[in-house]
Amino acid sequence: MSRSEGLLARLRDGLPAEALLTDPDVTASYANDMASFCPAGTPAVVVLPRSVEQVQHVMRVATELGVPVVPQGARTGLSGGANASEGCVVLSLVKMDRILEINPVDRIAVVEPGVINATLSRAVNEHGLHYPPDPSSWEMCTIGGNIGTASGGLCCVKYGVTAEYVLGLDVVLADGRLMSTGRRTAKGVAGYDLTRLFVGSEGSLGIVVGATLALKPQPPQQLVLAAEFASARAACDAICAIMEAGHLPSLLELMDRTTVKAVNDLANMGLPETTEALLMCAFDTADPAADLAAVGALCEAAGATQVVPADDAAESELLLQARRLALNALEAVKGTTMIDDVCVPRSRLGDLLEGIERIAEEHKLTIGVCAHAGDGNTHPTVCFDAGDPDESRRARESFDAIMGLGLELGGTITGEHGVGVLKKEWLARELGPVGLEMQRRIKEVFDPLGILNPGKLF
Amino acid sequence: MSRSEGLLARLRDGLPAEALLTDPDVTASYANDMASFCPAGTPAVVVLPRSVEQVQHVMRVATELGVPVVPQGARTGLSGGANASEGCVVLSLVKMDRILEINPVDRIAVVEPGVINATLSRAVNEHGLHYPPDPSSWEMCTIGGNIGTASGGLCCVKYGVTAEYVLGLDVVLADGRLMSTGRRTAKGVAGYDLTRLFVGSEGSLGIVVGATLALKPQPPQQLVLAAEFASARAACDAICAIMEAGHLPSLLELMDRTTVKAVNDLANMGLPETTEALLMCAFDTADPAADLAAVGALCEAAGATQVVPADDAAESELLLQARRLALNALEAVKGTTMIDDVCVPRSRLGDLLEGIERIAEEHKLTIGVCAHAGDGNTHPTVCFDAGDPDESRRARESFDAIMGLGLELGGTITGEHGVGVLKKEWLARELGPVGLEMQRRIKEVFDPLGILNPGKLF
Structure with missing residues (x-):
C-alpha cells in the first residue's frame, strides 16, 4: 500500500465516502487561492468534513502519519495562504456552514467556519443587527477564512477588522484535541488571549471549527x-x-x-x-x-x-x-x-x-x-x-x-490580506529577528510536527 | 556575599543609586496591590528604572541569577497580580511616565508604561481626542498596569476595554532582549498578534516598556x-x-x-x-x-x-x-x-x-x-x-x-480585574485542561526560567 493509499484508508475510517475527494482533476482545482506568483503543490486528497468530530479524525490521522494539512475556506485569499502543499490533505471547511445562534440581547452570533460572510450579514440584519467586516469578496468568502486572515474591508475606518468581532473560538489542535478559547460575554480577561492569537494565524496553529462573534446594532443607511x-x-x-x-x-x-x-x-x-x-x-x-x-x-x-x-x-x-x-x-x-x-x-x-x-x-x-x-x-x-x-x-x-x-514610512507589509507565501520574506523584515523567533516558537507550541499549513507565514 | 548582596551588586552595575530602594520598611510597602485574601512575599529590592536600557539590565541580571521579577504600576489591582514574591525584584515602572507623542491625524499616542491613565486622558483631550478606557482607579492607575490586566471601566459598553486600544508594544523579554510588536497603523495582520497576547498577561510574559495606543475623537458630553x-x-x-x-x-x-x-x-x-x-x-x-x-x-x-x-x-x-x-x-x-x-x-x-x-x-x-x-x-x-x-x-x-x-451561567470568572493570585484555581476551571496546557506552554516560550511574576495566573 502506498503512502497515499495508507492515508486514504485511515481517513476513511472516520469519514463518510462523500466527505473525501480523490479524483486528481477535482483535487487539483483546490490547489490555489486567488494570489498571483504563489507556488502550490498537488493535494493528496480533499476532505469536506461536516462535523467537529470529523475534523478531529482528520487531524489525528495527519498527526499519526505526519501528513501536512491545509485548511481552506472559499479560497478568495490574495496571499497564497490557502495554497496546497505537495501531498497534503486539503481540509475544506465549506460544508460546515451552519449559523447556530443569533442573539439580539447578547449581540452575538455562533457560527460554523464555512458560513459565507454575506449569508451571516443578511441573517443578522433580519434581527436588526450588523456584522461589520466586509471584505470585497464578502459574497463568496467564509467566516473561517476571514478569521484566518483577520480580514478587513470598506467598513474598517469606523468599525475595525474581523479580529474585533471574534469573542471566542472552538479550535481542533494539530493532534486532534478540541480547545475552546474566549467567551460569550462582552468582556473577559481570564488568561492569555488565545482567541486573538488564532485570528490572523492563517491556519498555522489549529483548525477553527466554531466561532462566537460580536454584533453591532444595525446603523442608519449610509x-x-x-x-x-x-x-x-x-x-x-x-x-x-x-x-x-x-x-x-x-x-x-x-x-x-x-x-x-x-x-x-x-x-x-x-x-x-x-x-x-x-x-x-x-x-x-x-x-x-x-x-x-x-x-x-x-x-x-x-x-x-x-x-x-x-x-x-x-x-x-x-x-x-x-x-x-x-x-x-x-x-x-x-x-x-x-x-x-x-x-x-x-x-x-x-x-x-x-x-x-x-x-x-x-x-x-x-x-x-x-x-x-x-x-x-x-x-x-x-x-x-x-x-x-x-x-x-x-x-x-x-x-x-x-x-x-x-x-x-512606518507601515506594515499587510493591512488585511495576510502573509501567506507571498510575503514570507517580508514578514521576517517587518518583525525583526527577536519577534520572528518568538512567533516561530509559538508555532512550535501548537504544531510541533509542522503539519499545519506548512510553508506559510515563516 | 549573600545571595541578596550579590543581586544588589549586579543591579548597581547598570543602575543609578536613586533607582534602587533597599530599606526593608520602604520595600515592604511595595509588597501588595489592593486585593484582599492574597498572600505576598517580601521583596529583596525595589527598582524604579527610567529607561528601557535600565529595564533590560534588570532582566539580564534576573535571568543570570534566576531571581523572580514582579512588575508593578500603581498597585491598584484587585487580584493580587502585582503582589511581591519572596525575595523578588519589584520592578516599578512608575518613573517611566512620559507621553512621547500625541498624533491627531493618525489618532495615536505613544507612551511609557508609567503614565497615569487620567494624565493621558486629559492630555489627549487637549487635542480633541479621547482615550476611552476608564477604570475606577483612573486617577491613580498606570497605562502599563491597565495593559497588564486589560482593564475595563464604565465606558466599555460602548467603547470596549484597554485591549482594543493597544496597537503596538515594546517589551523587554525575560532575558533582557527588546521586542517590538504590532504597529502604528490603523490595520495590520503581519504575523501572530503578539500585542494582544501581552495585553492581560499580568506581567508574566515580559515587561511592557512602551505602548502605541489608538485614540478616538472626543465625543459630545454625555x-x-x-x-x-x-x-x-x-x-x-x-x-x-x-x-x-x-x-x-x-x-x-x-x-x-x-x-x-x-x-x-x-x-x-x-x-x-x-x-x-x-x-x-x-x-x-x-x-x-x-x-x-x-x-x-x-x-x-x-x-x-x-x-x-x-x-x-x-x-x-x-x-x-x-x-x-x-x-x-x-x-x-x-x-x-x-x-x-x-x-x-x-x-x-x-x-x-x-x-x-x-x-x-x-x-x-x-x-x-x-x-x-x-x-x-x-x-x-x-x-x-x-x-x-x-x-x-x-x-x-x-x-x-x-x-x-x-x-x-455561561460567564467568565473575570471581566476586567484579571486572575492574579486570587483566581488561579478558578482559571484552570474556566479554561479546562487543554486550554490551560496551551497557556502554560506559551508562558514557557517567553519565560523558560519562570522568573516573570511567578505564582500568578496558573
Whole structure:
C-alpha cells in the first residue's frame, strides 16, 4: 500500500465516502487561492468534513502519519495562504456552514467556519443587527477564512477588522484535541488571549471549527460623497483634515488616476478623465447630510475640483459602484494583476502614493491604487501581461519596492490580506529577528510536527 | 556575599543609586496591590528604572541569577497580580511616565508604561481626542498596569476595554532582549498578534516598556438618566430591552439595594430606601436627550418606579456621584470588602443577581452588587469584618460560590480585574485542561526560567 493509499484508508475510517475527494482533476482545482506568483503543490486528497468530530479524525490521522494539512475556506485569499502543499490533505471547511445562534440581547452570533460572510450579514440584519467586516469578496468568502486572515474591508475606518468581532473560538489542535478559547460575554480577561492569537494565524496553529462573534446594532443607511482632486497629494491632505477634525466616516476610500481611468474604460461611467484622485466618504450617523456637508467643505479647502454629495441611498449606491468595479477594471487593463496590501499611518498616505507613482515610472509599469484611505491601507495593483516575462519580472520587483517603501514610512507589509507565501520574506523584515523567533516558537507550541499549513507565514 | 548582596551588586552595575530602594520598611510597602485574601512575599529590592536600557539590565541580571521579577504600576489591582514574591525584584515602572507623542491625524499616542491613565486622558483631550478606557482607579492607575490586566471601566459598553486600544508594544523579554510588536497603523495582520497576547498577561510574559495606543475623537458630553426599580429582575429586564432595541449607551450601570442603601448611609444622598435596584444610563450621541427619552420609556415598560433624566452636564454629574461612591460606601458597611468581577452574557444578568442574593442569605453575609450592567460585568462585593474569623471564612466561601454561578451561567470568572493570585484555581476551571496546557506552554516560550511574576495566573 502506498503512502497515499495508507492515508486514504485511515481517513476513511472516520469519514463518510462523500466527505473525501480523490479524483486528481477535482483535487487539483483546490490547489490555489486567488494570489498571483504563489507556488502550490498537488493535494493528496480533499476532505469536506461536516462535523467537529470529523475534523478531529482528520487531524489525528495527519498527526499519526505526519501528513501536512491545509485548511481552506472559499479560497478568495490574495496571499497564497490557502495554497496546497505537495501531498497534503486539503481540509475544506465549506460544508460546515451552519449559523447556530443569533442573539439580539447578547449581540452575538455562533457560527460554523464555512458560513459565507454575506449569508451571516443578511441573517443578522433580519434581527436588526450588523456584522461589520466586509471584505470585497464578502459574497463568496467564509467566516473561517476571514478569521484566518483577520480580514478587513470598506467598513474598517469606523468599525475595525474581523479580529474585533471574534469573542471566542472552538479550535481542533494539530493532534486532534478540541480547545475552546474566549467567551460569550462582552468582556473577559481570564488568561492569555488565545482567541486573538488564532485570528490572523492563517491556519498555522489549529483548525477553527466554531466561532462566537460580536454584533453591532444595525446603523442608519449610509450616505456617500464623492470628491475629485487634481492631485493625489491634495486628496490625501483632505483625508488627513477629515480625520484630524474628528469625523467618524463609515467609509473613506480613494482611487488614483490609473484606477479612475480603468473604471471609466470598463464601464463608461462618465468620470472626468482630468481626475487625478477620487475620494469617497460616507456617514451612517443620525444626520449624514450634515456630516457630508462638513466633509465637503474640508475637501474644497484641500483643493477638490468637484464635490458631489448623494441625496439618498440610490445615489450613494451609484457613487460606490465605481469603487466596487476598481479591481475588475484594473484586471482588464493588461489581463493580469498583482494586488498588494500595504498599510501606512494615514498621515504618510500622500508620501506612499507619490512613492508608488515613482516606482511605476522606474519599472515602466501601470500601477493603479485603490485604498481604504481612512485606514492608510492601500492596494497598489500592478497591471501586467503574464505572457511577457520581462514585464512579469518588473511587476515582481515593483512589488518588493512598494513593500520596502511601506516599511520605510512606518507601515506594515499587510493591512488585511495576510502573509501567506507571498510575503514570507517580508514578514521576517517587518518583525525583526527577536519577534520572528518568538512567533516561530509559538508555532512550535501548537504544531510541533509542522503539519499545519506548512510553508506559510515563516 | 549573600545571595541578596550579590543581586544588589549586579543591579548597581547598570543602575543609578536613586533607582534602587533597599530599606526593608520602604520595600515592604511595595509588597501588595489592593486585593484582599492574597498572600505576598517580601521583596529583596525595589527598582524604579527610567529607561528601557535600565529595564533590560534588570532582566539580564534576573535571568543570570534566576531571581523572580514582579512588575508593578500603581498597585491598584484587585487580584493580587502585582503582589511581591519572596525575595523578588519589584520592578516599578512608575518613573517611566512620559507621553512621547500625541498624533491627531493618525489618532495615536505613544507612551511609557508609567503614565497615569487620567494624565493621558486629559492630555489627549487637549487635542480633541479621547482615550476611552476608564477604570475606577483612573486617577491613580498606570497605562502599563491597565495593559497588564486589560482593564475595563464604565465606558466599555460602548467603547470596549484597554485591549482594543493597544496597537503596538515594546517589551523587554525575560532575558533582557527588546521586542517590538504590532504597529502604528490603523490595520495590520503581519504575523501572530503578539500585542494582544501581552495585553492581560499580568506581567508574566515580559515587561511592557512602551505602548502605541489608538485614540478616538472626543465625543459630545454625555447625558445621564437614573431609573429606580422595585426588583433587580425588573432592572435587568430593562437592560435587555435597551440592548435589544439597538441602543448604544456610553454607560449602563446598575446598583442593587444593598449598594444603594450603603451610598445613602455614607453620603446622605436622598436615594429612596424603597429602591431595590438603581439603573444609570448615558448617551454621548448627537441628541442624547432623545436617546434618554427612548430608554426612559423602555425602563417604564419594564416596571421602573421612577425615571429621572438629567437636563445637563451638571445634573448628569450629580447622578453619577452615587455610582462613584459605591465601593467606598460598601467598604464603610463592615470595614472590609472583597470585590469580585464576574461577567455573564447580559441576558443572564437577572439570574446572576438573584443567585447572588441567594448566596448572601445562605452564607449570612451582606453582598452589594454594582455592575457595568450593559456588559453583564458585575462586581459582587462582600462586606465583612476581617476581625471575625467565621465571617471571613464565609466571605471567602461566598466568593467561590459566586464564581461557580458565573461559570454555570455561561460567564467568565473575570471581566476586567484579571486572575492574579486570587483566581488561579478558578482559571484552570474556566479554561479546562487543554486550554490551560496551551497557556502554560506559551508562558514557557517567553519565560523558560519562570522568573516573570511567578505564582500568578496558573
